[in-house]
Amino acid sequence: MQAIQERDNSKELVLKTELPSFLVADLLKCPDLPTLPAVAVNVLKMARTEHPSVSDYANAIERDPALTMRIITLANSAFFSRSHIKVHACHEATARLGLDTTLAVVMSFSLLQNRGIDVHYQRVWMRSIIASLAARHLAIHLCPDMAGPLFTAALLQDIGIMALRGIYPKESNDLYAEAVLSHRQLSVSEQRLFGCDHSQVGAWLAAKWGVPAPLAQRICDSHGDYDITAPDRLCIQLSGPIADGLLSSHPAKSLVAVVREFETYQGAHVISLRHLLENIQEQIPALTDMLQMTAPPLQDNESLLAEAQQLLFQQNLQLKARLDTHQAEIASLRQRQDELEERSRTDMLTGLANRSWLEDQMHKRFILCQQQSRTMSAVFIDLDHFKKLNDQYGHQMGDRVLQKFGKTLQALIRDGDLAGRWGGEEFLVILPDEDAQAAQVFAKRIAERLEKTPMAYDGQHPIHVSVSIGIACLDDGGFGDAGELIDAADKSMYFIKRTGRGGIAVYGERGAPGATTSID
Numbered sequence: 001m002q003a004i005q006e007r008d009n010s011k012e013l014v015l016k017t018e019l020p021s022f023l024v025a026d027l028l029k030c031p032d033l034p035t036l037p038a039v040a041v042n043v044l045k046m047a048r049t050e051h052p053s054v055s056d057y058a059n060a061i062e063r064d065p066a067l068t069m070r071i072i073t074l075a076n077s078a079f080f081s082r083s084h085i086k087v088h089a090c091h092e093a094t095a096r097l098g099l100d101t102t103l104a105v106v107m108s109f110s111l112l113q114n115r116g117i118d119v120h121y122q123r124v125w126m127r128s129i130i131a132s133l134a135a136r137h138l139a140i141h142l143c144p145d146m147a148g149p150l151f152t153a154a155l156l157q158d159i160g161i162m163a164l165r166g167i168y169p170k171e172s173n174d175l176y177a178e179a180v181l182s183h184r185q186l187s188v189s190e191q192r193l194f195g196c197d198h199s200q201v202g203a204w205l206a207a208k209w210g211v212p213a214p215l216a217q218r219i220c221d222s223h224g225d226y227d228i229t230a231p232d233r234l235c236i237q238l239s240g241p242i243a244d245g246l247l248s249s250h251p252a253k254s255l256v257a258v259v260r261e262f263e264t265y266q267g268a269h270v271i272s273l274r275h276l277l278e279n280i281q282e283q284i285p286a287l288t289d290m291l292q293m294t295a296p297p298l299q300d301n302e303s304l305l306a307e308a309q310q311l312l313f314q315q316n317l318q319l320k321a322r323l324d325t326h327q328a329e330i331a332s333l334r335q336r337q338d339e340l341e342e343r344s345r346t347d348m349l350t351g352l353a354n355r356s357w358l359e360d361q362m363h364k365r366f367i368l369c370q371q372q373s374r375t376m377s378a379v380f381i382d383l384d385h386f387k388k389l390n391d392q393y394g395h396q397m398g399d400r401v402l403q404k405f406g407k408t409l410q411a412l413i414r415d416g417d418l419a420g421r422w423g424g425e426e427f428l429v430i431l432p433d434e435d436a437q438a439a440q441v442f443a444k445r446i447a448e449r450l451e452k453t454p455m456a457y458d459g460q461h462p463i464h465v466s467v468s469i470g471i472a473c474l475d476d477g478g479f480g481d482a483g484e485l486i487d488a489a490d491k492s493m494y495f496i497k498r499t500g501r502g503g504i505a506v507y508g509e510r511g512a513p514g515a516t517t518s519i520d
């Protein structure tokens with residue numbers, strides 16, 4: 001690979017592109033490489049000076065009467081002549097066109113002079129003409145200072161095709177004759193055949209002619225993904241696809257595709273497709289006349305815009321429909337996830353919290369209480385003689401009792417409390433911010449409710465159950481973690497089991513586990 005180097009007079013610049021060595025060798029020995037006539041070489045020389053002037057340009061151009069006449073005609077064309085005052089001299093025309101535009105037209109005119117009749121060149125140049133107008137229009141809105149240089153670069157962006165046709169006529173004929181290939185496909189095929197595409201070869205050629213380095217770099221940058229961080233690059237990169245769109249058999253569809261890609265650029269809102277198209281249509285004749293080409297029959301702007309708008313509307317509808325579907329899918333996935341999470345913490349038989357969720361919540365609550373010097377109580381409940389109940393009425397009746405007891409418990413707790421099934425016929429209730437006395441009140445309420453309310457019926461016969469309840473409060477022991485607090489409540493509950501069932505014991509109270517006089 002060989003890097004192309006080019007120096008600017010004012011600042012040193014290295015062109016950031018590489019060509020395969022074989023290609024450079026072929027380019028260097030090619031007799032058919034496009035060359036610039038003396039007048040264009042002289043104008044380029046002026047362009048490279050630090051402060052090029054209108055009269056320098058004009059003096060160089062005037063050596064070629066045909067070119068001079070074209071420049072004056074272009075300056076007097078409807079687009080460049082905002083006033084009705086006609087210019088008659090080359091320096092007036094150059095002043096009106098501006099140095100960048102003058103340079104671009106001098107080079108294009110020179111390059112086309114001998115090749116204008118070739119149908120492939122006609123197509124390539126027509127693309128370049130439309131691209132240059134598009135680039136300038138975009139630049140006026142996105143980076144006004146760059147409008148002139150970007151016009152020039154866009155007009156010269158495809159000169160690499162001329163060079164490639166010069167060195168590889170056979171392959172190029174096959175390649176470029178296929179007008180069906182999109183510009184992107186063309187670039188891919190060139191990469192495959194020649195190891196690089198025509199934007200890089202064009203930059204090389206431009207550098208060899210001695211164009212200012214930034215101009216060669218812009219030719220090189222004309223391909224590639226849209227660079228939305230650099231408006232000047234973006235203008236050049238968009239100019240080609242816009243020209244391709246306008247010259248395609250389905251201009252509305254192609255332009256809408258460009259608009260869609262362009263929409264991601266935050267400055268996009270300042271560009272109106274209508275103004276862009278009007279601007280291009282208005283200016284094409286001046287440039288095609290200047291380059292002695294026949295302007296292509298472009299579709300009428302109004303119908304093109306109407307079709308483009310319809311397509312955009314349809315696409316928006318489709319996008320909205322797709323978005324709605326996605327949102328519905330996301331909502332259903334979220335709901336499913338919520339359901340799964342709910343299930344993962346729920347005891348299937350009673351609908352209360354399951355053991356792992358109880359443990360998790362106990363652990364978190366315990367830490368919170370420690371950090372904020374708050375309290376909590378754990379209430380451990382075990383249904384009495386549940387085996388007997390199962391044996392007497394059957395397992396299904398046992399299940400119904402557990403379910404009813406779960407509902408009863410849930411109805412008795414307050415917001416912020418958590419009731420769950422620890423396992424089998426054991427239940428645990430977490431009472432945040434409640435001391436042992438309050439927990440005892442709660443436990444008594446359970447016992448009273450069970451006395452009054454049967455948990456099931458065997459026919460007409462009501463089935464009552466009693467419970468053994470153990471309470472442990474964070475304040476009443478030096479508990480190291482949540483597990484120790486639960487153990488203490490569990491021990492208190494067993495104390496009741498051992499002493500006759502159907503009662504309440506508070507850890508640390510007289511006679512109960514944890515008390516100094518404990519019988520534990």
Ligand SMILES: Nc1nc2c(ncn2[C@@H]2O[C@H](COP(=O)(O)OP(=O)(O)OP(=O)(O)O)[C@@H](O)[C@H]2O)c(=O)[nH]1
Pocket residue numbers: 349382383384385386387388390394395396397398399402423424425497501
């Ligand atoms: N129906 C039903 N029974 C269960 C379930 N889980 C555990 N059991 C039963 O509950 C009974 C518990 O028996 P034990 O641990 O001896 O307790 P108990 O009979 O209540 O005796 P005490 O606790 O000492 O009053 C066992 O027979 C278990 O099979 C369940 O989900 N449904």
